[in-house]
Structure formats: C-alpha cells, structure tokens
Amino acid sequence: xxxxxxxxxxxxxxxxxxxxxxxxxxxxxxxxxxxxMPTFAYESMDPIDGESFFGWSMYDPVITxxxxxxxxxxxxxxxxxxxxxxxxxxxxxxxxxFHNGDPLTSADVMFSVEHMQSPESWNPxxxxxxxxxxxxxxxxxxxxxxxxxxxxIPLAICFAATRVLPQAYIEAxxxxxxxxxxxxxxxxxxxxxxxxxxxxxxxxxxxWRTIPDFETLIQYVVPEESTQVAMLERGEVDIITGISLDRxxxxxxxxxxxxxxxxxxxIMLSIPGTWMPEAGPxxxxxxxxxxxxxxxxxxxxxxxxxxxAEPGGRWFMxxxxxxxxxxxxxxxxxxxxxxxxxADAGYPxxxxxxxxxxxxxxxxxxxADLMLILQGYWSAAGIxxxxxxxxxxxxxxxxxxxxxxxxxxxxxGAIFPWVYPDAWANNVYHSFNMYCGGVHTCGNDPQAVVLxxxxxxxxxxxxxxxxxxxxxxxxxxxxxxNFGVALVFDQxxxxxxxxxxxxxxxxxxxxxxxADIEAR
Amino acid sequence: MTRxxxxxxxxxxxxxxxxxxxIFLLVRASGDPTMLYRTSMSTEEDIARIRANLGLDKxxxxxYWIFITDLAQGDLGESLLGQRRPVTEMIWERLxxxxxxxxxxxxxxxxxxxxxxxxxxxxxxTWMDNGVKFVAILGQALPGFWLAIMCILLFSVYWQIFPPSxxxxxxxxxxxxxxxxxxxxxxxxxxxxxxxxxVLDSEYIKMARIKGLxxxxxxxxxxxxxxxxAPLTAAGMILAMLVTGTVVTEQVFAWPGVGMLMLDALFxxxxxxxxxxxxxxxxxxxxxxxxxxxxxAYIEPQIRYQQM
Numbered sequence: 001x002x003x004x005x006x007x008x009x010x011x012x013x014x015x016x017x018x019x020x021x022x023x024x025x026x027x028x029x030x031x032x033x034x035x036x037m038p039t040f041a042y043e044s045m046d047p048i049d050g051e052s053f054f055g056w057s058m059y060d061p062v063i064t065x066x067x068x069x070x071x072x073x074x075x076x077x078x079x080x081x082x083x084x085x086x087x088x089x090x091x092x093x094x095x096x097x098f099h100n101g102d103p104l105t106s107a108d109v110m111f112s113v114e115h116m117q118s119p120e121s122w123n124p125x126x127x128x129x130x131x132x133x134x135x136x137x138x139x140x141x142x143x144x145x146x147x148x149x150x151x152x153i154p155l156a157i158c159f160a161a162t163r164v165l166p167q168a169y170i171e172a173x174x175x176x177x178x179x180x181x182x183x184x185x186x187x188x189x190x191x192x193x194x195x196x197x198x199x200x201x202x203x204x205x206x207x208w209r210t211i212p213d214f215e216t217l218i219q220y221v222v223p224e225e226s227t228q229v230a231m232l233e234r235g236e237v238d239i240i241t242g243i244s245l246d247r248x249x250x251x252x253x254x255x256x257x258x259x260x261x262x263x264x265x266x267i268m269l270s271i272p273g274t275w276m277p278e279a280g281p282x283x284x285x286x287x288x289x290x291x292x293x294x295x296x297x298x299x300x301x302x303x304x305x306x307x308x309a310e311p312g313g314r315w316f317m318x319x320x321x322x323x324x325x326x327x328x329x330x331x332x333x334x335x336x337x338x339x340x341x342x343a344d345a346g347y348p349x350x351x352x353x354x355x356x357x358x359x360x361x362x363x364x365x366x367x368a369d370l371m372l373i374l375q376g377y378w379s380a381a382g383i384x385x386x387x388x389x390x391x392x393x394x395x396x397x398x399x400x401x402x403x404x405x406x407x408x409x410x411x412x413g414a415i416f417p418w419v420y421p422d423a424w425a426n427n428v429y430h431s432f433n434m435y436c437g438g439v440h441t442c443g444n445d446p447q448a449v450v451l452x453x454x455x456x457x458x459x460x461x462x463x464x465x466x467x468x469x470x471x472x473x474x475x476x477x478x479x480x481x482n483f484g485v486a487l488v489f490d491q492x493x494x495x496x497x498x499x500x501x502x503x504x505x506x507x508x509x510x511x512x513x514x515a516d517i518e519a520r
Numbered sequence: 521m522t523r524x525x526x527x528x529x530x531x532x533x534x535x536x537x538x539x540x541x542x543i544f545l546l547v548r549a550s551g552d553p554t555m556l557y558r559t560s561m562s563t564e565e566d567i568a569r570i571r572a573n574l575g576l577d578k579x580x581x582x583x584y585w586i587f588i589t590d591l592a593q594g595d596l597g598e599s600l601l602g603q604r605r606p607v608t609e610m611i612w613e614r615l616x617x618x619x620x621x622x623x624x625x626x627x628x629x630x631x632x633x634x635x636x637x638x639x640x641x642x643x644x645x646t647w648m649d650n651g652v653k654f655v656a657i658l659g660q661a662l663p664g665f666w667l668a669i670m671c672i673l674l675f676s677v678y679w680q681i682f683p684p685s686x687x688x689x690x691x692x693x694x695x696x697x698x699x700x701x702x703x704x705x706x707x708x709x710x711x712x713x714x715x716x717x718x719v720l721d722s723e724y725i726k727m728a729r730i731k732g733l734x735x736x737x738x739x740x741x742x743x744x745x746x747x748x749x750a751p752l753t754a755a756g757m758i759l760a761m762l763v764t765g766t767v768v769t770e771q772v773f774a775w776p777g778v779g780m781l782m783l784d785a786l787f788x789x790x791x792x793x794x795x796x797x798x799x800x801x802x803x804x805x806x807x808x809x810x811x812x813x814x815x816x817a818y819i820e821p822q823i824r825y826q827q828m
Contacts, residue, residue, distance in 0.1 A: 039784070044603035119569065127566055179603055195613060196776035196784070197686065222685055222774040223783075226669045230676045230684040363787070393551030393789065400555060402564070439564070 033214035033498070033517060036222040036231055038242040043195055045182035046175070047163045048121035054193075057201060057217065058099075059163035059184035060209075062090065062109060063156060069320040071156045074209075075109065075164050075185070076144070085151025085459025086134070088159075092142040096208050098166045099183040099190075106138040111167035113146065116158075125161040128429055151459035154322075154428040154468075187212050196221055213517065232256070232493060239517075241492040244365070248491040249306055256493045259502055264487040266313040267366065270416045270434070271481050272399070272441040279413025280354045286345040287383070288480045291415075292331045293338035294381035295374060301486055304373055308491060313484025314476070315434060316420065316427035323427075323468035328476075331483055338381040350382040357414040358387045361395035366488070367417045374485070385415070403441045411441065417485075428456060428468065434482055435475045442481040448474060521817065528813055532806045539802045540591065540795075544584050547791035552576075553600055555789075574600060587795075596796035601788055607796040611778060617687060618777030621769065622762040624693065625700035630755060633705055634744075637712025637751075641720060642739060652713065659706035668699045668772040685774035696773040700766065704758060711754055715747035722746075756808045 042050040047059065064074040073079070076090035096104040113136060115121070117129035132155065134147040148155065164185060170178045182190050187210055188201035198220045203212035220237065222228045225247055228240040232251075239259075252258045271288060273279045281287045297311035311330035312318065342348070358375070360367045368389060375385050390398075399416050403409040435443035436452045451474055455467035476483075502517055554570050571577045575586065590597060596607035640652035675695060676684035682694045719725060720743055728738045767779035774780075778797060785793035 042602045046603055049603050050601070120573075122570070122573075124566075194776060195610070196780055197774075220686065220774065221776070223780070224669070224772045224774070227672060227685050227772055227774055230672045233677050234680065234684065236683065236685075391551070393555050396555035397552065 031215040033212075033217045033239070034220065034237040035218070035239045035241060036220045036228045036237045038221070038223050038225075038228075040196070040199070040219075040221055045179050045190070045193075047161075047165070048115060048118065048123045048126065050122050050124075054182075054199060055163050055184075056186075057188040058182060058186045058190055059165065060096070060186050062113070062159040062162045062164060064160050065322075069322050069324065071160065071322075074160075075104065076159070081153070081459070081461065083459065085153065085457075086148050088146040088148075088155075089139075090144040090146070090159075092144060093208060094142055096185050097206065098169065098185050099204060100166070100169060102166060102168055104164060104166075104185050105141045106144040107141070108164055108167045109144045110136055110138050111170075112165045113144075113159075113162055115165065116162045123161065125158045125429075128155065129158045129162075151457050153458065153461050153464040154456055157428065188217055191216075229493075232495060235495065237495075238497050239492055239494045243493065245305065245308060245488075245491060248493055249308075251493045252491075256495070257498075258491040259494050259498075260489045260491060264309075264318060264489050265365075266316065266318070266418070266420045266487055267370065267485045268313050268315060268418045268420070268482055269485060270399070270418060270440060270442055271413065272416070273403070273407070273409070273412030274442070274479075274481050275444045276407045276412055278407035281345075281347070281351065281356055281383075282413040282415075284345045285480055286341040287347070288483075290338040290341040290345070290381060290383060291378065292480070292483050293334045293341065294383065295331070295377045295485065296333040296335075297331060297486065298333065300373065304370065305486065305488055309486040309488040311485075312487040315472070315482050315484070316430045317472070318487055321427065323465050323472060325469045325473065328473075331485075335381055338383075342382050347382060350379075350384060352384045355384045355386045357410065358385050359395060359398060359411065359414055359416050360387060360389045361392045362389055363392060364419050366419055370485075371417060400439050402439050404437075404444070409441075431471070431475070435471075435479060443475070443479060445475075445479055448479060524817055525814060528810055532810050535806055536799075536803060537588075540588060540799060541584070543795045543798045543802075544587060545580075547789075547794050548580070550791075551789055553789040553791060591799070596799070597792035599785075599793050600790045607792050610781060610793060611796055611800060614776060614778045614781045617775060618762075618766050618770070618779060620687070621693070621696055621700060621766055621775060621777060622759070625697045625704065625769075626755075626759050626762055628697060628701040629704035629708060632701065633708035633712050633751070637709050638716055638739065638744060640709075640713040641716030644717065652709065656706040656709045656713075659702055659709070662702075664699065664703045664768045665772065667702065668695075668769060671695045671699055672772070687775065696769050696775055699773075700762075700769045703769075704762075708751060708754065708758070711751045712747065715750050716743060719743045719747040753812055756812055757805065759808070 040054075043054075044050070045054060045058075047055045060075045062074060062076050063071055063079065065071045073093070075093055075096065077093040079088060079090045081088055090106070090109065092104070092106045092109055098104055098108075113129065116123060117126050117133060119130075132148045132150055132152050134149050136144070136146045138144055165178075166183055166185075169183060173181075185204075185207075187204050187207045189204050191200040191202055193199045198218055201217045203215050203217075205211055220231075222231060222237075222240075225243045228237070228243060229247070229251065231237045232240050248258055269291075271279075271282050274282050274285075274288065277283055282291075301307065301309040301311060313330075314328065317324060342351075356378075358371050360371050362368075368387070371387050375387060378385055395416075398409075398411040403411060406412075432452060433439045435445070435448045437444060437449065448471070451467070451471040455464060455471050458464040458467050475481075498517060500517075553574065554567050554576065568577070575583060578586075587597065594608060596611070598604045598606055599610060636652045636655065640649045643649050672684040672695065675682045682691050684695065686692060720739075725738060725743055728742050729735075733742075766775070766777055767783055769775065770777045770779040771783060781793065782797045784790070785797070
C-alpha cells in the first residue's frame, strides 16, 4: 500500500515544482510604496473612460484646486477670463516634459480638451464642455484659448477634470498602443499593468510640482478585507484602503497608524417629489424640517462613527468648497422643535399612515445600519418610517430617472440616502439635477432655476461665487429637499514605512496624492 | 457511430443557441446598465447618448441578431466599462490564471479522493472509514469562503508560511489550490467510496479473491478500474465548471482569474462580459458532455443504438 501512495505524492511534488516558476514574486519593501484597494473600478488609461483614476497618477490636469477649494494653476500656470466671460486664455507652464522627453505645449492641451469633449467621452464632466463650446485655438506654443457661447465660470471644474495627454505620441502610435503604453507628464510613470491584479509605476524625478519620495508605486486589487489585513500584517503592503471603519479602528487599537483618506465622505438624504400632494407627509416642509431636527448628529458621529465624522455634509460641499458661506451651520438637533413642527403640520401625535418610505441600496457602506439608527431618532420625534432595501439598479431606476409626471411613483416623498465618497470642491453641475428639474425629480422650483442660471452665467468670478452662495442658501432654506447628515473621515491603515500626514487637501483622489506620501 | 456523433453535435448546437437566448434575455432583465452611468450630473441627453453608444436603443431582436452574428465570428462584444476591451480578449487573458488554479486543485482533489475513497471502502466501518467520512462531511459543511479566510489567518498571519494573495511563485499557489481542492474533495470522495463498495461486493471480485490474487491486485487493478467509471464522468463535468467555480477562491486570494472577472462584471452589470463567460462555460460543459457521450457510445454500443 505504501508503495502505491508514493506515486500520487510524486505527482503532486512534480506539479508543485513545475508551478514554482509561474508568475513574479511580490516586491520587497523599501523604496516601494505598495497600496491595496478593493477594486480598480474603471480599468482604463484613457481619461474619457469614466473617471479613470489611474490617470490622476500619470497625467497632470489643466488646472486644479487647492485645499481651500480655490482653483489654482497646474499645467496651465495661470489663466484669465475676458470681461464678457466668453474667452478663457490659459498660460501653459514652460519646461514641462512628457515621460518620453517630448515637451508639453499648448497643442497638447488643446488636443486633450478636444478629446475630453468628444462625443465618445464617458467622462461625466465632458458634456458641460461640449454644450457651451464655441471655438478653441493655440495662439502660440504656450497659450491656449477656449471660447464659449455663454459665460460660464464653473467650467473651471471641467478644465480641472481634463488631463493633458501627449498629442504627438498618440498620433504617431495610435490609441490602442497608448492604452498599453500610456505616458503623461504626471508624478508617476507607467511601468506595467495586469487587469484585476496590479498597476506599477515609477517616480517621475523631473516632475514640475513634486517628486515622489518612493521610487516605485504598486497598487494591488484585493477585494477581501481580511486578505488586505493579512497582507498588511505580513508587510506585503504599506497602505490598505477601502476597509470598514470598524476594522480600521480594530487595527488602530493593535497599534497600526490610521490615516484619513483625503476629503470626507458625505452622507446626505434626498426627498423627491415634495411639491406634489401625493408625496405624503413630506409634502409639508415642516415635516422635512422635523426630519432634520430629530437627528442627534453629535451623538451619531461620536457613537456610530466613533468620532471619525462630524455633522455636516451639505449637498456635495464641505467647508472650503467653492461658494461656501462661513455663516452656514450644519443641521442641528432639537427634538422639541421637531415635535413642535410636526404638531404645526397636523401631526400632534405619532403618525403611522402613511409611513415615509426610505429606499436604501444594497452594497453601500453604512447606509442600512445608519438608516436603522435614523429611523429610531425619527420615531422618537413621532415620525414613522419604513426601510426598503433594494438592488442598486432598482435604486438608480427610482432616483436617477425623472418621474415628474408620475405623482404615485413610490419615490415621491420618500427618503433616499446617499453616501458619496469624496465631497467635491464644486457642486454646480450636480445642483442642476437636484434642484432645477433634473433627473432626481427633487426640484421643481422656477425660482431655483432663475438663481441657478444667474450664478452659472455670471461673467464676473466674484459675483458668480456670491450668486452661487445665494442659490445654495435658497435651496436649503426654502426647498429643503436634500440635507446633510455627516461628513465621514474614512480611515486607511498604514505601516511604519509611511510617515507624515498625506495632506492632499482637495486634490481629487488618493491616486493623485501618492506623490506627496513620505517614506521613512 | 458517425450518425450518432452528428446527432449529438446538432443537439449540442441547439442547446448552445437556447442558452445564448436565455442568457441574453436574463442579463437584460436584471437591469438597465445605463443606470450605472447615471450620476447627479447626468441629463437625459447624456443617457440617450450612452444608450446609443452601447447599442441599447435598438429593439431586442436586433440586439440579439447583432450579438449572435458577432458570436459566430468569435466576437463576444466589448465590455461596457473602462476602456471597453473586447470580451473575448478579457476572458482569454484571465482563463490562463484560472486554469493555473483550477487544474492543480482538480488534480489534487482527484488524487486525494481516490486514495481516501479506496481506503474508506477497503477499511469499511473501521476508524479509518469513519475518518474518511468525517473529512467528506467536513468538506461539505465548511463554507469555502470561511475556509479560505481561516487558511489565510492560520498559514499567512499566525504561522507566516504562505502568502495570502496574488499570483507568484509556488508558495502563492498553496493556499488557494488547497482551499479549492478541499472544496471539491467531498463529492468525489463519496463517489469513489460508494463505487468501490459496490464493486468490492461483486461476484468477480469474490472470484478474484478465491483465485488467490494478492489483495493489492484485487483492489487497485480489478476493483478500482471498474469503480472509476462514475467518478471519471463526474470529474469531467467538475473540471469544466471549475473555471467559474473559482469565484470565491479568486475573490479571497485576490487571484485575477475568470471567477473574479465574472463577479466584477455581475456587480457592475457589465452584461457582455457576463454573457461571454456564461456562454464559454456552457460551451465547455456541452463539449465535455459530448465527449463523455461519445466515449460511452464507443465503450457500450447499446447506448448508441438506443439513442439513435
């Protein structure tokens, strides 16, 4: 019997040895920054394919914004807008080279803007460039001119989302080649990429803004949280991201360093169809106000979020955002006020018919648990709610498709929680859809449209920002179809090879900020 | 025999067409993929443009006709996400990785199942047989996901023996291959054991023993060879389905194979990728079925006469 056991054992051994050469071993730590994340989401080297985040490491944007939410120069060192607000003149930074050594000129910027506003683009910012486009040209090698049909100061966000690509390289080699061998002018140079596995880049030691501390950056896809933690504990990665707050706090207790993941995640609630009587109780603004007063935001942030959140989360804004007014305060907790408002609205006692529906989508962090807690707060004030958990597609069908002519549609008067990673520095284009008759069926107020148009098409930048603040005040005080619950500071866990605060402020994503992470 | 094969080929082709219609309709019934592209900035014009770009503005029969004619040329369409790569290219790229996991896991589970199955049958109702049955029950009872995480916890974190993720040298294969093999083991183990028990009770085995043949010859030559027919048939099917059966293992061990691609595509409603993978697996299962049928017909002429 023993003799026969040897045969299969030998087969296993041979199979094992033959597999030994398969693939590459993981790199040793040192000057390599290794980051794990649950998913790459959009795998593409072309910025027009959605919000391809690889791009933020490899390419430079035309302009960007600083950590106060103010737009500042990037590849365009500076820019001016004509008095009539129709002509944008960008002064392109001299001395910037692409990773292959070719100089970056205004022709590359124009090429990139044309690409960004092409009909093939899936980038969500692209349509706003194309809708108002008149003409563009390069007046010299370092001056790019863009003209619009109407003044539109907020277009700056679209230029901040446009990454500069190498025209000559792409035209010489084609887009397919570029997808496999992308180059840009950004702080990281592409080395290799395996779909669903990893992307490796090396530091651009001649970058105009910052030279990365690490020589190499490798980002791994690791969908399972426990595997990410195991990799961290074995020293196979330096930073793990996208893990739950509870797990991050556990690791913090074990001595690992927690690091805030850039701009906070905003949690907000939207209520469609509130101008229709069929919306039910939320038709009355006093009920909506009661909903906001009934939540103990401080307690929620201290307990559910363990202190890693703060009350706030105004519609895609946070302190420092463009158009932010320092007089704005987060929603406040006042149970007596909530009950008084409900009594004024005709609900002196608890109402249970009709119940306000809450629609929660599966697979979104926090929301289901958070809604249970909010349900408790609201119940204490006398507001009865019912949580419905649905597939993201069903949720999107209810909330991202307009239902203006369907007063009995179940979304009318219901509560839709949002968890939006990375609050944005500029919420202009989002607001049209929320408040001005857009896809969410939340806003149907002609005055909001008037204020929106006034702000967006104001040629004077300072007045534009002031009008925008007025618009935001109006939609919050008069419409109240959306309100913030909390700003959550998601935590990533880092090892000792990574030091200092990451400090990328309002830069778009973490990928954009890897260049600023310091090595021990 | 030729007629039998032709009939079987035709049946497989019809089954494949049926599956293609089914999967084409099911992925579309599961939701409109443009929903995923809707953001707070999307206008109806944007969505209409995306629908047109994806070809979703055409009637369903026309969409199916485009799909099936492209399929006939080996084109499974383009992914809806990222750089919209050809689905065929994406699947082939990941298939290697899945096979690198599936084949060793399959071989390992088959070998262990064979050894333990024979051991259990020969030592029937002893502590060894009970041990084999316990392993089989354990394998069936433990969820693969939990087992994979426990393996990582023990072998990667506490004992620091094997790495917990990604492709690499031999050591990277140990945990995912073992986990998968353990997942496959119970079914095959029980099949081998029960087949062996049936064969060991047969008259010709008694005759072989009466003739005085050594026990090892009786077991490994006469009994096992006859007991292998059912397990081998099941093994073919298992191998075909293993390619996508690696979903849990690939997900936990961050292994960039077809299973992980399938899961990502399902979550993101990337239906060209989903239908491409399902069709590929269906084709593999049909192919294995066809080969098994032909093999049976070759071994046992009665089968081909009955089915013609």
